[in-house]
Amino acid sequence: MLGDNPANAPTSTDSAANVIEAMRLHYTHACITTEIGDFKHSLHHFERAKSCHDQLTAQRHPGLTQMELRNYVGGIANSLNGLGRNNEAEGFYLESLKLGTPDDIDSPYEVNICRCRWAAGRFKEAGDRLCELIELREKTYGKNDTRNYIMGHMLYCLGNVRISQNRENEAYALHQRSLDCWLKTYGPEHHKTGDALHKRGWHEARLGNLDKARKYLERALGVYKSGSEQKFRCGEIARSNFKLAMVFKQLGGGKKSKDYLDDAEELRKELQKDDYTPTANEEVYDGLVSLWAR
Structure with a gap:
């Protein structure tokens, strides 16, 4: 796979130019592997990029920027978060935020540290901070902010927090706003848009709007299966x-329900290997995707 075996990190005898080239190469591979959800390899490459940066710093090389270091440290945090190592990730997020400006409403790390707190059950802390960030963005860019994808992440994460707080109606509205943002910023075929479509389908199923649920879940599935995405989105x-199987079961579509469930189980066997057990529920299937996609 791309990014598995780039050039080894340079030794202290290498020229600064080679160290810089290796740093940038590792960073490029780190970004690619993060995007496809390969957090094990993204962690390796972000750590190597930071190691190169540390080496250049020790040599007092001119031209290094704090922004680069922030991205390497934040990237390590993202990778740890994707691997479910949330306590470690939070420490790196805090370090990366110290390297930036306070209340940076364009920083993904401001949002992602809240995801760690949500995963740790610190719902109020995560929710309060996300509300602050959303309010700051709305004051700067307006309520229907589509300047970039960050607003969608804030809304999506806050929606998940609200579900954990049993405030599902608020979550529904937040997740819909997130979907609206990502349709315009990421586009209709991006995997994050797929996540928001799946979440909308989940909400509609919860409310008993089964035809709507089916449509949104089918759209999500179409995104995950589109183009090169399919190879990297088996969990999604x-x-x-699985969710479509449950919806069709309620709709009385026995054959369709079985077909979707068979497809879900086949993929789960491939992903879980020796950990596979015949009985599964929605929580088990959520466990097949990273925290970022839930």
Whole structure:
């Protein structure tokens, strides 16, 4: 796979130019592997990029920027978060935020540290901070902010917090706003848009709007299966297949329900290997995707 075996990190005898080239190469691979959800390899490459930066700093090389270091440290945090190592991730997020400006409403790390707090059950802390960030963005860019994808992340994460707080109606509205943002910023075929479509389908199923749920879940599945995405979205595909199986079961579509469930189970067997057990529920299928996609 791309990014598995780039040039080894340079030794202290290498020229500064080679160290810089290796740093940038590792960073490029780190970004690619993060995007496809390969957090094990993204962690490796972000750590190597930071190691190169540390080496250049020790050599007092001119031209290094704090922004670069922030991105390497924040990237390590993202990778740890994706691997479910949330306590470690939070420490790196705090370090990366110290390297930036306070209340940076364009920083993904401001949002992602809240995801760690949500995963740790610190719902009020996560929710309060996300509300502050959303309010700051709305004051700067307006309520229907589509300047970039960050607003969608804030809304999506806050929606998940609200579900954990049993405030599902608020979550519904937040997740819909997130979907609206990502349709315009990421586009209709991006995997994050797929996540928001799946979440909208989940909400509609919860409310008993089964036809709407089916439509949104089918759209999510279409995104995950589109183009090159399919290879990297097996967990998401399995999850949406399972949810569609449950929806069709309620709709009385026995054959369709079985077909979707069979597809979901086949993918789950491939992903879980020796950990596979025949009985599964929605929580098990959520466990097939990273925290970022839930």
